Amino acid sequence: MDTVTVQSVTDDARPQVLLVGRSESVESTADGLRDAQPAFAVTTATSGERAQSIVADRDVDCVVCAEALPDTDGVTVLYAIRETYPSMPVFLYAGGGTEELASEAISAGVTDYVPTTLAEEQPAVLANRILNAVEKHRAETALEDRERRLARLIDNLPGFVYRSEDVPPRTMALVQGECEQLTGYDAAAIEDGVDWLDDVVHPDDREDVRETISERLRDGDHYELTYRIRTDAGTIKWVWDKGCGVSEDDEVVALEGFITEITDRVERRQELREYETLLETIPDGAYVLDESFCFRTINGALGELTGYERDELLGAHISTLTDADAMTDSERLRSELLSGTRDVATMEADVETADGDRFPAELRFSTLSDDAGEEFAGTAGVLRDTTERKERKRQLERQRERLAAINQLHRVLEDITVSVIETPTREEMERRVCERLVESDSYALAWIGDVDRGTRTISPSTFAGDGDGYLDEVTITADETETGTGPAGTAVRTSEPQIVGDIATEASVEPWREAALDRGFRSLASIPITHRGSVYGVLTVYSERTDAFEDRESEILDTLGDVLGHAFNAFQRKKTLMGDVLTELEFRIPELESPLAAATEERDCSIAVDRTLPAGEDEFLQYLTVEGIDADAVRELADRVDSIDRVSLLGPEESGSDHQVEVSQTAPPLTSTVAAFGGRVRSGTVRDGEFHATVELPPDADVRSILEAVREQYPDAELVAQRTTEQDAVTTGEFRSSVFEELTEKQRTALEAAYFSGFFEWPRENSGEEIADTLGVAPATFSQHIRTAERKIGDVLLEGDRDDESDEE
Template sequence: MDGTEEHEPMDELTDALRETLAVFDGSGEPRTTTEVAERLELGRRSVYARLERLAERDQLRTKRVGASARVWWLPPEGDSTEAAGDRQRHGTPRSGLEAEIKRISDGFFAVDDEWRLSYYNDVAAEMIDEDVADPLGARLWDVAPGLVDTPFETTYRTAMKRQKPNSVEAYFPPLEGWYRDIVHPSKSGLSVYFTDITERKIRERTLERYERIVETVDDGIYVLDGDGRFAFVNDTFASMTGYDRDELLGARATLVFDERSRTPRSELDAGSRRVAVTEESLYGADGESVPVESRLDRLELANGEAGRVGVVRDVTDRVEDERELERQREQLAAVTSLGEVANGIVHAIIGQPTREDVETTVCEHLADSESYLFAWIGDVGAATRTVNVRAEAGVEGYLDDVTISVDPDDERSWGPTGRALRRGEVQTMQRLGDEPRYDPWRDRARDYGVRSSAAIPITHEGALYGVLNVYAERPNAFEGPEGHRITQLGDIIGHAIAATERKRALLGDDLVELEFWIRDVGSAFDVPTETAGTITFDHTIPIGDGELLVYGTATPDAIETVRGLAGALPGPTDITLHTEATPTGFELRVTDPPILSAVASRNGYVDDAVIEDGDYRVTIHLAPSVDVQRVVETVESASPDAELRCHRQIIRPADDPRPIQRRLAADLTDRQHAVLSAAYYAGFFEWPRETSGTELAESLDIAPPTLHQHLRTAELKVLESLFSAPEEPANRS
């Protein structure tokens, strides 16, 4: 450092080095590191590093003093012709820094302790008022009035007063630009370096504007460095993840992005794609994921690395809309398919000879459809209160080792099957993974791909035959129209089972016979009159909704008993007496009468029913497949005074006098049989008619055109049975 090398140009020095160099006045007076640090109000270590750099660039001289101290100084420079000319134009620098000041591209001026301008360079000359003839020696505020009442004046005066370096950045209207001033006071005055920072301010303003835009957009924005770490995130992105901004900055992108969705990023990094758009999951601090659309682009960073900028948009609503649309498409297809399946079931089960055939056919049709995985039908064992599997199709082993109860205290009854049987209502599980009540069967359902299920009670005319279970691999499969449509299967199957049992009871040789007695029926039903005479119940016709038409006769002394009994029965009743005949005929319309309703609901028929000497005796026949215990429980529950006197298996006698009647009844539908029977017993076919078509329609609660339609259809079936070729008689050996 012999001073022979030319000084490094000042415009290549940083603001920090200029600030440090300005502490020295060029008089050659040495200063210690501590003194310079106190002037700059900085730490000794930082100041020492600055001084070393200035010494290395031959801007300062330095030497060691004592064992561990060092001093620094700026020696005076000799005059030159160029410097002399410059001094004549702009004055002599107080500090003897003329050689250095000449080289700088920034502005510089100096004032004495009375604010008189003692020096200014060519750059600083631009701020001087053109009307001032001789600026040197004039007060700064007069030659540069644009400084008055500005942050610049405030900073200058503060530095002069406190004798501490200062700096300021502000807009200077006379030069129409932004400037940064570094102010260095001394006892003799003030030295000011100022730099045009307009371009920097424009860049900062532009960057600030971009940052404001980035922070206010609804999308999340982030920047990754070359190592895949977050270098920038906006508030929206941080909010989407649930992490604080400080937690994200410096963290790897895999903190919130799934590593499996790397294909678009890899293509982007390889340069094969300019912009990549991908849908992926964004994982938050709470562990939950959000579906997002990411738009990625390469970004050249300041350090030369290739980073990446990403714009992330929450597409939860769009994904949900797409899922809902897809679900609706699936449901529409399922409803259409279910309609076809239901029609196929109706056609397939018509004429099935047994209940088992009906149930197997239903399960097979559902399992063969594209909308459902498998199906099964079960009923309840009276003794065990657990569900027995009657038919299944579509899967093997699903019900192995599975116990389903109807006992409400047993957790195995909490699933849809148990609830459907207990409540008699359709029960669905739309998302098995979210249903705690399905815990006992969850693992098994997951193994078979089940996402939703429906348990549909099989009923007809108030009788519960069992439950149909249907399973789908779609969540929410049994909502809306699909759920409504599949619910109807319970009624369809119930009607078919009832028809098979009714036909079996009418045509089968094997029967179950039950005989009930109610002693002193007047007391049992609170009949207000004394029971006397004989009352026979000849024909019972179910007409729907628990209502029955009962045709019978009564001896004259039993007419008041008939009236009293009709008034004492639960539910609305309507009685018509035909007193012109002996014994008196009557037509009784009742709702859910004890014993009769239980028999009708199980498609049995009354073989004999009579009230004689105050006691009621009724004999009923049921098909062997009927749950007799349930019939008995129903009767005893409705009529606690009823006593089961006989329960036996019988074989219909070969000389049964009513085979044709039973065959015709079996060929008719329930409604056709009810209409035809009611018309016959009400005297509709007598001449003159005892009951008109309108009266008959009213008694059946149907419109007259509907009555005549059913009558014509039933009459046609009767005539076809009469005139068609006879079937070969069955072998009754």
């Protein structure tokens, strides 16, 4: 029975020796080998079959086989082993060798032929031979493995290795790898004469390749460089070339290196440089955050916007620039990005700079993934300063608000202008104006105030809007005190509009600032309501916008003040003319400073004021009856009065010393003063240097205030009489009321001018062209006013008769 002895092997480097022989001698031979070479791990087998099995199952470094075995011979065993392991060391030992046996052993590929006596009697010699054979086999095997691995590596490399005996490389002596894929030339072409520098390297890079390699070799270094090549097809590629010199006797005789294509890498780097350049040139801040919201990359603009140095922000948390609310929004949006709900996130936040200042910004960002495109790797985004954008937006909003306000004002002005005739009372007009002004969002509060001439207090008579008790809380006057130097008081005193663009900073509104700001008011406008120099009140409008009353808005409000002044004057005059009961005042003004008045002291003459008519802004026509002065004296005296522009005699000059005179002059003080209170000078006479005037006023007129106003113009004026009178029910009351109710102011002015100019006399004392010229209108316009007035008077006179005739039919 075959026996196998296996020695425990703990060192993989120990030679594994299989000793095959007969049972009676194999163990003793094995012991001799073990004693001679303890490093051997010796295994024994007593049959050829068992020996082949052991070789197949174990790592065996050497087989020593006897020539004669129980089941076969040693040569047969060696042949079988060589079929599987052609290079393994095998020894054959025999008792008496013959040339025939030696020949067969050699044919079987025996490593050494050993006599039996050597194996049995000189185990140390045998052990030494075995050790040499094993070491040689191991070295050859390692070299073969290295060459095999190197060949496999070269086959798998994305490029090729080369050897060139030219320094720098021109003709390649050896090329292995993907040469043709890279250059378009196969290895044979490269080795057979393609000049690497002249035929392959790009012309613009040849000199740099030559100088760089030569310089590195002189310094004894490896060389590593990047350059372009031109393939056999003319394609330009980028390559990376790394190599070293092969030296003999301290002289470089060849080059060995590796070349691989890096076109994609170079293009990516170029793209990256372009991206980096782009990021550094854009005015917006660009950044990359890691998974923990810390800055991983930033561009220069982000540092400039925030005032931080690059090193201060890199690694810092984004909360360095934003507050907790912004972080909450950012985390929420990042979750939506990761869940696929959105591709790009946009949010607004206030950014805090290194100096502690803050500015509004828009942050737009998306997520990043790892190289495999699977794992979340942070976010990349852009931070944009939106200060200018928000300011432009605010400007557009202000422009829209201003446009809306202007449109609203136009509508109010149009409505009030049209409704002047239809609105029955001043109170209704005031209410309508205030309500229309606050209909839109342009204005928050509007009120109209009257001035008490005694106390100089401005009291709101009408208001509309959400004042929340503001008008009850404040006191406004028109005097020189602190409460009178505000917008409303100043507007009344100067008859000029007063604009406050910012209530928070304007000094003139100090007494009312807190109350106004508490109610959201930011600007206001106070517009005097005037007509022909008389102030009828003040319109004040508040807005929640700063600088709300600039340019066009102020102009329209100013026009609205003029329209209201005209309307209020008409209301007062209508009240005077149409009322059945009037207050009549008689004034005496001694020592009237006028050449005409002085003439009445020197001569036995008098001047009666028959009618005063408005003829334009601050211009009036007065119709006088002069008795006791000839025509030339009237002209001479009138020329000495500065306020008289023109004097015209109505009728022939041959009429002696009694004349009807038309005088054009700037605003007569008494007429303007009385008109401000809704009254009119019914008659006036100058005799002996004194002026006596009778004034008609509404029954509720404030006589004390009127007297004070008259004395502001004529300090010596005396109130001679005050009485209440009733107008004639038919001729003066109802008839005049119905006539004047039908006529417009221009029609009435034209009618009165025609009447007192003798237009209706025959022959006419003045033509229509002359009267039109006096009034400053076209003849056609004057003719139209006269015809319309005549028709309206006819309607009033004959309306009843016409109705009667209709009934009879």
